[in-house]
Amino acid sequence: MRILAINPGSTSTKIAVYDNENRLFVTTFYHSPEALSHFPTILSQYDYRKELIIDELKKENLFSDFAAIVGRGGLLKPIASGVYEVNEAMKNDLRNATMQHACNLGGLLAEDIALLIPGCKAYIADPVVVDELEDVARLSGSPLMMRKSVFHALNHKAIARKYARSVNKKYEELDLIVAHLGGGISVAAHRQGRVIDVNNALEGSGPFSPERAGTLPARQLVDLCFSGDYTQEEIKKMITGRGGLMAHLGTTDAQNVVKRINEGDARAELVLKSMIYNIAKEIGAMSVVLHGKIDAILLTGGISYNDYCINKLKEYIAFIAPVYVFPGEDEMEALAFNALGVLRGKLNCKEYY
Numbered sequence: 138m139r140i141l142a143i144n145p146g147s148t149s150t151k152i153a154v155y156d157n158e159n160r161l162f163v164t165t166f167y168h169s170p171e172a173l174s175h176f177p178t179i180l181s182q183y184d185y186r187k188e189l190i191i192d193e194l195k196k197e198n199l200f201s202d203f204a205a206i207v208g209r210g211g212l213l214k215p216i217a218s219g220v221y222e223v224n225e226a227m228k229n230d231l232r233n234a235t236m237q238h239a240c241n242l243g244g245l246l247a248e249d250i251a252l253l254i255p256g257c258k259a260y261i262a263d264p265v266v267v268d269e270l271e272d273v274a275r276l277s278g279s280p281l282m283m284r285k286s287v288f289h290a291l292n293h294k295a296i297a298r299k300y301a302r303s304v305n306k307k308y309e310e311l312d313l314i315v316a317h318l319g320g321g322i323s324v325a326a327h328r329q330g331r332v333i334d335v336n337n338a339l340e341g342s343g344p345f346s347p348e349r350a351g352t353l354p355a356r357q358l359v360d361l362c363f364s365g366d367y368t369q370e371e372i373k374k375m376i377t378g379r380g381g382l383m384a385h386l387g388t389t390d391a392q393n394v395v396k397r398i399n400e401g402d403a404r405a406e407l408v409l410k411s412m413i414y415n416i417a418k419e420i421g422a423m424s425v426v427l428h429g430k431i432d433a434i435l436l437t438g439g440i441s442y443n444d445y446c447i448n449k450l451k452e453y454i455a456f457i458a459p460v461y462v463f464p465g466e467d468e469m470e471a472l473a474f475n476a477l478g479v480l481r482g483k484l485n486c487k488e489y490y
């Protein structure tokens with residue numbers, strides 16, 4: 138059975154073709170800021186990304202009899218973890234999502250391309266809105282503002298399951314802290330297969346990250362909003378897109394920041410150390426959520442490739458539980474294997490409504 142997996146990111150689109158468990162092909166299209174600057178919204182990038190995918194598959198002679206196409210799911214309503222068939226309700230919510238994010242294109246692209254192939258199914262799996270929060274984790278200090286579960290659910294679950302397999306246990310038997318350290322950062326408490334608490338990685342909570350501000354001092358933020366110096370859009374960009382390392386150092390590239398530190402840049406050193414300190418604090422908070430009973434801490438995402446960052450982080454957190462590092466992400470395989478599970482009747486296909 139052939140599966141096509143599609144993962145649209147803010148600066149790239151990744152695709153992979155699987156024949157059952159075997160990966161036949163994977164590629165990443167990088168979209169330069171110039172290429173994307175022609176598009177006023179994420180949704181308007183749709184045809185551009187779709188053509189890239191179809192042209193590449195045709196060029197590789199891989200545009201064939203896919204049994205399923207599975208896309209990374211976007212900013213839908215909060216839903217349970219799992220695989221969902223793309224339907225009208227989902228497409229409507231993806232098109233009208235209040236927050237723009239490239240992953241909103243995943244389900245739409247999957248369905249549209251599947252329509253070209255007779256009998257081909259279209260799915261999404263573990264979208265960023267997977268919500269398994271405990272009720273106590275939902276409240277903020279204002280009844281007008283609830284905390285939301287928005288995080289790298291697909292990679293969190295994939296890495297947690299990979300670790301569980303490596304110790305011959307089920308994910309559902311383990312208590313884990315998983316930290317995805319990418320352009321955005323999410324740190325979650327996984328209690329026996331459920332993410333009972335996690336920072337909202339997209340909308341301003343938790344540690345700051347290469348491109349996001351994380352939790353900000355609330356009163357100062359209010360003053361900034363009403364200062365008349367910034368538009369609403371500019372303030373939102375300070376929170377997501379141009380916050381964190383980008384705001385302090387003008388780059389989202391953690392590797393470049395480490396290089397600057399090695400060249401003696403004291404400001405870069407302070408900012409990166411502060412990011413790591415804040416990640417460590419969030420991991421500490423999740424250890425309390427799990428009552429200090431933690432089988433392992435798993436570090437993943439692009440920053441996990443970097444020894445400087447990982448060693449500094451370990452200095453803070455190693456006392457909590459054993460730390461394991463899974464650099465990068467397993468999202469393409471996770472997408473494909475989720476679709477395979479449904480096609481083989483081993484996983485339930487859920488309905489979105």
Ligand SMILES: Nc1ncnc2c1ncn2[C@@H]1O[C@H](COP(=O)(O)OP(=O)(O)OP(=O)(O)O)[C@@H](O)[C@H]1O
Nearest residue numbers: 318319320321347389390391392438439440442443
């Ligand atoms: N070898 C490396 N050393 C240090 N940092 C790295 C390395 N490889 C990638 N990174 C950093 O990882 C970050 C990007 O991580 P990743 O690729 O997981 O993010 P993304 O996919 O763009 O966003 P997200 O993970 O939020 O979906 C960047 O800051 C990048 O510089």
Ligand SMILES: CCCC(=O)O
Nearest residue numbers: 265288289321338339
């Ligand atoms: C929060 C989920 C996705 C991302 O950061 O890109």
